[in-house]
Amino acid sequence: MRLDQALGLLEGRSDHGARWLRVRIRITRAWSELEADGIQPALRTLHAARAEALELDDPLLVALTHIQEGTLHGRVGAWPSCVEALLAVDVEGSGLEPAQRWAYHLNLGQAWLGVGRSEDAAENFDLARDIAVANGYPELEFKARHNRAVVAFVDGDLPRALTLMREADAMDVAVARDRARLDHAEVLLAAGLVDGARSELEAALSTAHSSAHRLEEGEISLRLARCDLLVGDLERARDRIRDATAAYRARQADDLVREAELLRAGVDVAEGRDLPAVVERLVRHTEHGAGEPGAPGLGTSGREAVRLEAEARLLLGDADGAEQRLEALGDGGEPSLAATLHEVLVRARLDLARGRGPQARARLEDGNRVLAAHQVQSASLDVRAALALHGRRLAALDTERALAEDPADEVLATVERWRAISHRINPVTDPDDPDLAEATRELRRLRQLLADSDGDQAATLTPRVDELETRVAQREWSLALDGTASGAVHPVDADEARAALDDGTTVVEFFESAGELHQVVLRASGAEVVHVGPVAAVVEAVTRLRRDLRARATIAPGSPMAAVLERATVSSLAAADTLLNPGGADEHRVVVVPSRTLAGMPWSLMPSLRGRPVTVAPSLTRWVRGPARAASARPTTPVAALYGPGLARTLPEIRAVAGAWGVAGEVAERPASSADVLDALGSARVVHLAAHGLHQGQSPLFSSVRMADGPVFAHEFPRPVAAEHVALSACDVGQFSTRPGDEPLGLAIALLSLGATSVLAAVAPVADDVAHDAMVAHHRRIAAGVDAGLAWAEVVVDHPGAGVFCLYGSEWRATP
Helix, strand or coil, rough: HHHHHHHHCCCCCCCCHHHHHHHHHHHHHHHHHHHHHHHHHHHHHHHHHHHHHCCCCCCHHHHHHHHHHHHHHHHHCCCHHHHHHHCCCCCCCCCHHCCCHHHHHHHHHHHHHHHHHHHHHHHHHHHHHHHHHHHHHHHHHHHHHHHHHHHHHHHHCCHHHHHHHHHHHHHCCCCCCHHHHHHHHHHHHHCHHHHHHHHHHHHHHHHHHHHHHHHHHHHHHHHHHHHHHHHCCHHHHHHHHHHHHHHHCCCCCCHHHHHHHHHHHHHHHHHHHCCCHHHHHHHHHHHHHCCCCCCCCCCHHHHHHHHHHHHHHHHCCCCCHHHHHHHHHHHCCCCCHHHHHHHHHHHHHHHHCCCCHHHHHHHHHHHHHHHHHHHHHCCHHHHHHHHHHHHHHHHHHHHHHHHCCCCCCHHHHHEEEECCHHEEEECCCCCCCHHHHHHHHHHHHHHHHHHCCCHHHHHHHHHHHHHHHHHHHHHHHHHCCCCCCCCCCCCHHHHHHHHHCCCCHHHEEEEEEEEEEEEEEEEEEEEEEEEEEEEEHHHHHHHHHEEEEEEEHHCCCCCCCHHHHHHHHHHHHHHHHHHCCCCCCCCEEEEEEHHHCCCCCHHCCCHCCCCCCCHHHHHHHHHCCCCCCCCCCCCCCCEEEEEECCCCCCHHHHHHHHHHCCCHHHCCCCCHHHHHHHHHHEEEEEEEECCCEEEECCCCCEEEEECCCCEEEEHHCCCCCCEEEEEEECCCCCCEEEEECCECHHHHHHHHHCCEEEEEEECCCCCCHHHHHHHHHHHHHHHHHCHHHHHHHHHHHCCCCHHHHEEEEEECCCCC
16 A cells, blocks of 8 residues: 555656656565465566666666566466576676675575576575675575575485574574475475474464465465375365465466465375376376476476376276376486385386386385485484385385285285384484583473473473474484484395294284284294284274273272273283284294384283293394494493482382392492483493383473483483393383384384394383382393393293383393
């Protein structure tokens, strides 16, 4: 309105100054018209301004109209048109001021990104940064640095992208960061960190809605839909896409409407819904994008449309049509991990449709290696596990292929190929990041206060704790440490696994496929695939068992409900044991490799496994080969026994444990600090820790044990861990949460990832006296040379209540 008033004041004036000012006002007004009325009215205003600027023979004004036109086209996703407008600018001869030259290079960099030319984009962002630094514009430097991080993201270097974004965000400048938050969310999404991305986007959506920025609402809604699609929430994704499309159409943003329709096609293909119509829409999308000026080949959007069309045709049984469409992709590389793996998926589907099983298997193996290579890049356990999300559909297809071919050896090799890839990567080294250390110390302090606070104080502390957890996680995600991992170890196959078995050991590896739970049972004599039943039935049985275990552990001694809960627990255990049949073999020792549904199962309590050594492994590869221990992970002391505050029998427990190892005189008579725990894990061969424990299901690497100065988080563990055997005498910390890509995370699992050989930890609450007696008995046995699995099996026979502890990892014995 004010711009219209300004134009009204100039009405009828024809002097040079009035005409010059009228052009400047129209250039600015074009942006407002874009938000209010759409791209076409905005362009008409801008073209009128340019015509008058040409009449005035003013190179600067002409340049500004081209720059603004490029900005408008970029805002609605018309990147080739954006490039064309910006390249029309005479940068040297137009008299642009430093801030204007900065804006030109920033916008041109974004446009080059939009048409897939990342090197040109990086060059322009670097020029924009240099202009900002030379002229003392910190706010503009921030934006240039952030956009340089976006180039790293587009090039597929996620750790570098997160690092550069973190460095830019650390700049102390007063600048709106809404766009930076959206870009950060996009990088998190590419890293598989869906919860983190969703949090950023929901906050941005609220801001955009309150500001009535319809185009931004549409963009954010579309990214939220991608979050939903990644985790399989297709109904919610449809709602988001509908919102985005409405917002784009209201602003005549045709290119963005096509982007929304492309994502909707992805949802339809995932559902197998209305596929003939999907194929028609995708053909139109590809035809529209192929002839755009400045777009090399099909472009990113066009390639995605071709892949989706080919996949839809395969689902319709049209292998010829799918193969013909895939020929359009040629041999060009894909710009992102998700796109690369999607192409592998579609081409593998085509191979299977053509009866080319070996070629499909080879292609899927290549996809697995690509995924592992991306996981190797990250120094964060969280990111390594999250990235596996992108391989979920490949893993499902590969498993279906193997089941159809039927040989148990092939099924085992296939399941193992995709299981816990991050556990096949060497441990990373400790990050030297003072900000991360400071934030973790503050988080420990506040978590300690929160644990001791009343309701009012807790309400004040909780938001600050949540904020610090986010800060710690995000700083760790961005750590990219060169040369910390040599690569992913190749997964075992059935022959190598059989060679590792003796006649007394059975491996039971559970896996899920198409809503059904199966197991591969491997013995020295051979392997077989056994169908267990519907996953839904297993979830129901596991939920009931865990509920009964918790209730039994928290009931007061002597309560009349104790007998009732004991009977309920026995019944739940029997039902789960019958359904899962983990101990059906005759062999003595059992190795269980659980699927995601079976996280937190008390395997030592299962009736068919009582009295038998049971080791729980995140993967068969991990059990056969042991930890990928770094050369620096050499223990310098034999045993460390420590305890935390608040438990009555912990000091006597660690005295007895230390006595079992002959080091009773080295026990501290005070609760240990967090530094003591971390030092022990980094230096002692055997670590025993008795303390309160907490498993964080939503943020498993914030699972912790409580020490004198507050909790020690899985995030903090030494990298690598030197300890070979760790006994955690604490409730719940044996639980693990499983990412959608079937990568487990938790406190005990983190210790294994970082180099520990075996970890003894509980999957449910346990009484202090039970933990005391069982742990002391366990250490006496292993100190005498009994292997950890057999030692714990003998302990559970004598102390059945301790069966909620599981032994995780690989076989371990305290040999000299």
